[in-house]
Amino acid sequence: MIKYFKADPWKVIEEGFNPEMNEIAESVFSIGNGMMGQRANLEESYSGKSLQGTYVGGVYYPDKTRVGWWKNGYPEYFAKVINSTYWSGLRIWINKELVDIQEATVNSFYRELDMHNGLLYRKCNITLKNGISVDIESTRFYSLINKEYSALRYKITPNTACEIKIENYVDADVSNKDSNYDEKFWEEIKQESTENKLFVTVKTKKLNWHLCTGVKFFLFSGDDEISSIPTHSQHPKFANSIYTVNANGGQTITAVKHAISASSFHHPIESLELHTKKTLEKMAASTFESHLDMSAKAWQEKWKSSDVEIEGDVEAQQAVRFNIYQLNQTYCGDDPRLNIGPKGYTGEKYGGSTYWDTEAYCLPFYLATSDPAISKQLLVYRYKQLDKAIENAEKLGFKNGAALYPMVTMNGEECHNEWEITFEEIHRNGAIAYAIHNYIEHTGDKAYLAEGGFEVLLGIARFWSQRVHWSQNFGRYEMHGVTGPNEYENNVNNNWYTSYIACWCMMYAAESVEYLQSNYPSEFSNIIKKTNFNIGMETEKWNHINENMYLPYDENQKVFVQHDGFMNKELIPCDELAPSERPINQKWSWDRILRSVYIKQADVLQGLYFFEDQFDMNTHKRNFEFYEQFTVHESSLSPCVHSILAAKIGFTEKAYEMYLRTARLDLDNYNNDTEDGLHITSMAGSYLSIVQGFGGLRIKNQSLYLDPHCPEQWHGYKFRILFKNSPVSISVNHSGTSVQNHGESEIEVHFKQQRILIKAGGVVNL
């Protein structure tokens, strides 16, 4: 852990330049707009350590996998988010000396991520080896309005008269750090350099993704455009224009790059270039400032329904906004084919864009803060991939439309490659069904069941009904060979969480059958035909399984048993482990981790969190106390569930301790890996720790429930959500809670045991 960035309620600030922190800063200062994004690579040349990253949503590469011993059913490839055309680069020579901070003397350096307005700003002063000092000031953003547009304004002010040579370029000859076999993934299609416009079109070596990047470039001296004829040079997958201007001491030369990055993910290949050119022309007709202003306003709008304010702790304030900001720039619900990659648009590590994190952690964030349409896209994403999930299950020997969603995916196909995960960590299927339930609870949009939701539920229920087996010797259904959310156990039998959610899925599917029969008879009869659904036989089987499923329970401890054999372990709480032994995933060999009692992330407790109302408070307490003592929280997704449950059962100190473990994970580089990119999905967890945890917020059956606690360490906190299309703010401090309805219709709030109505514009203090 390192406290490097300066605290500020709305900004992340870096003061002074530290080459060894550059890759971490590149991650933290990433910007994006939900459709594309970029690491904070310095615009001018930089010879120090840097991970260049420019990412375009939906475009991926099927990299060859790397496995020790192949096993039947392993995927052939590992879909990777790939580094793509770099549009924001400039090369600058002052009196023929290349500007490179690594080689210059840095007199001052200031960089900020302005989260309120969604922009990256930098100002620095450096002295070159030739003695000339220059001020550099750059502002960069990805537009929230036109999602293919990004722009850069870059100002250079030398302290003495000099010749400034500026190379504006677009470079698609980029590499991927995470490539398994050091391949480059892009091939050249076309480059064009005409006057102040550059276009580079490339395609991926496999899958034929096309990407056309166009840049229109302007140079100003003060407010006056400089009309200078550039020269061009030739390189593969690259276009440039080189300008030479003479500047006086103190004269500011401003470069502006308007960029369009358009891909065949959204456009037919034939019209991609034309589309790029037209859009670029249109966008470049307005100023950088006017685009920035519109985008900033859109960011401010987002904050109205998603902000969390914390009083009395500026670091916590900065952290929670950083997390919200990153989530909003990773996913905006623009396209049902996009999802929330674990590193968002901030790095290339981990293949695929979709894990069960999306349903289990991220969806509740978007449900609470955004229009339901945005969350719905995440559901539609899975619906569109149902065919692939059925194919995936078929590969593993399942039949009759059973669906197994992949552990990691880009297009619906599995692209992870460890058997204990892909074949066995099947609880992910449960989270996907649960998300449908969660969405309907929030929004009341039960029609979604007829639109696609039920088909997903059916595929999942069918999978579970085939995945269990009847144990003749014990007269019950069991489920063997699974890996629960706690990946520190592999290939176990009767994982309580997995078996519980499996039964829940089958019962929810059965319940949905009844609903559809009554409410959407004609749509439902189409679904029955399409899916060959034998209602009687299949629901009967589901019921039989549900009634006869083995769910391990320990009579002594009166807790659910994580899986068979858990109680036979050496039950030593993690507090008794020497600090030198932790984190165990760095200190212990894998077998030792597996046979130990230690839990990586909530497993039984994940089930209590999802299905909280099905258990009484004592059950919550007993299970929390039993499992918390063995949980090492070595997943960034772990502490939030513990924090929420601890808050629920009144362990506020524990809840706060757990909250602290994720809130500044990336800002303070807790896991020593921020340079690879940010932990986007776990950011949702730290949001939920506040809103669901301390705030006790739940939305069930379209009603809002609150049960707030204020951590002692804070004066108070306030969060804004979007509830039934009304922004609602909830302020909590040590003397009480105040709920304000910013919307235009009355809302109903359940506060602890009370039911309260709040008029449009009204405030209630509780």
Added chain:
Amino acid sequence: MIKYFKADPWKVIEEGFNPEMNEIAESVFSIGNGMMGQRANLEESYSGKSLQGTYVGGVYYPDKTRVGWWKNGYPEYFAKVINSTYWSGLRIWINKELVDIQEATVNSFYRELDMHNGLLYRKCNITLKNGISVDIESTRFYSLINKEYSALRYKITPNTACEIKIENYVDADVSNKDSNYDEKFWEEIKQESTENKLFVTVKTKKLNWHLCTGVKFFLFSGDDEISSIPTHSQHPKFANSIYTVNANGGQTITAVKHAISASSFHHPIESLELHTKKTLEKMAASTFESHLDMSAKAWQEKWKSSDVEIEGDVEAQQAVRFNIYQLNQTYCGDDPRLNIGPKGYTGEKYGGSTYWDTEAYCLPFYLATSDPAISKQLLVYRYKQLDKAIENAEKLGFKNGAALYPMVTMNGEECHNEWEITFEEIHRNGAIAYAIHNYIEHTGDKAYLAEGGFEVLLGIARFWSQRVHWSQNFGRYEMHGVTGPNEYENNVNNNWYTSYIACWCMMYAAESVEYLQSNYPSEFSNIIKKTNFNIGMETEKWNHINENMYLPYDENQKVFVQHDGFMNKELIPCDELAPSERPINQKWSWDRILRSVYIKQADVLQGLYFFEDQFDMNTHKRNFEFYEQFTVHESSLSPCVHSILAAKIGFTEKAYEMYLRTARLDLDNYNNDTEDGLHITSMAGSYLSIVQGFGGLRIKNQSLYLDPHCPEQWHGYKFRILFKNSPVSISVNHSGTSVQNHGESEIEVHFKQQRILIKAGGVVNL
């Protein structure tokens, strides 16, 4: 399966040339001498599919491993047997046309492996495109006398006058098919071509193994040496000499290559070249024929103590001799640093040279057929690697001299790389201890305990005593997270076999303590000092574990339970599986295999086999019947244990069925992978099926026990073993058994319930 090779009691015969069978034939016709060996690559050029393979014992390469996700404790490399300098190649041009069977018309082709004499012979007639027909006759062998010497005699007889150009070469610029990253492993040191001698010295890129290969070449016309001055050409890692001779129609030109391959495994690098030159000079001073004759006599000697004769089934006869032949050419006990690679000197697949196969399957073969000194080398091998086994255990968190031998190794370090195998398939440690017991039972050489055996036992006992844990809830020791011999289960708890052999190891170590205290007090006190052995405390712990170890047992079936949860499975016998579902390792995904009841190879039954006298006949029967029904035998090592147990309990038909599954595995290419090399270690299994199975042979406490059965399909069979330094032959047919003592002292034989004494040279009919 394909019946391609012709049956013959002493030979493997190929008639006619089939390019698509060439790689399979290359494997089957491999020759070697326990120190080095070679696939049957055609000597002249061949443009068809071929896997070139020349292997030198002890020389290996640490290839970079390939894993999906790295886990703590994974080895850095995967030691591979590597293809080395090719000494036997010739390139021949007749009237400037290159001789290449693939391009010529093959008029006749005959190849045989003469197992009785240990040589590879080929005779063929081909017509070149230029119309000239030639007879080719080649004879090749690896000497059993000088283990660095191999030789080739190659005869060419054209049917018409022509110019024959012969390039004699030595080529170290070879590649490895099994390289993970397509690397070549050898680097050039020196080449030399002088008159009729060629020398190439190379070293491995890593580990600095040096290999010097020298060849002395002679050309004859009839019996007359041709003195022709060769030319030479330059290539990296290569040396050659090119001769041009004119031959008349019907005139035979004979090329003879004497080769020495000497490595830094046996010689100091400084003297390697000199040694090679001297040895080559000495060997080439005698004729090819005289060396062949001496080597053939040594082979005949080997057969005297290891032959198995089968009457009434020539295919079975050929098969068992093929298996014995391959075992003897893979390992002769020359060096305690050599071991028995799973492919011997016949292919490069699978890294490492040593698996638990050595102790569990191969050692009993060598114990029965060879001088005890040869078997002892296999024990010394492990003793020499004890330090590495201790290091290996330390890496996994064990302490105080606990030793975990690797799953696969070359030099004592682990070089497999799947966690479920390296970290968990720890029963291998048990087989290594068992081998010491087995050796002492055969030979009575209890002194070996003091020489090194006990140190190995101590390391292993210490490992087990740390690997179990006390389950407070159940008041017993358990062992979690293991993989038994049945690799179709991974990461299970309380595998009966592993826990049983673990207890046995600790008890055997404790028993050895008492023996050493009484018999080798001074040696033992040195061992105590060296190993920091706390006799009282440690043996007490071993006893406590042994008394309180959980060994799962099913009260209903009255069988040992393979591991926790086995009885909860869907218990469907494999007979009820559709043939289209088998082999399951090709038809099913890995998770389905894991949660199924199906067993890859003997697991509980492996324990019954090792510790047979500790269980009564009913226990044997019940467990055999219970587990056999679920066993799919998808390991080449599986059927032999079942065969031996079936014979023991009187299921002779089942025993024969099981025997058939391994006997001709490679000859008939059952597993469709003979082209990669032969399954050397499972060849021991098919030998044991006859000798221990049908013959009921056991040697316990240096006494010979027999309980023979004759399969109905055979008229009879006879096997020869070496017992207390006396060759003994046992003939079994449907009317009785005859035992002949070919040795010089009286032996005692336990025949069923009788105790019989047989004089030197005597025969007893029973």
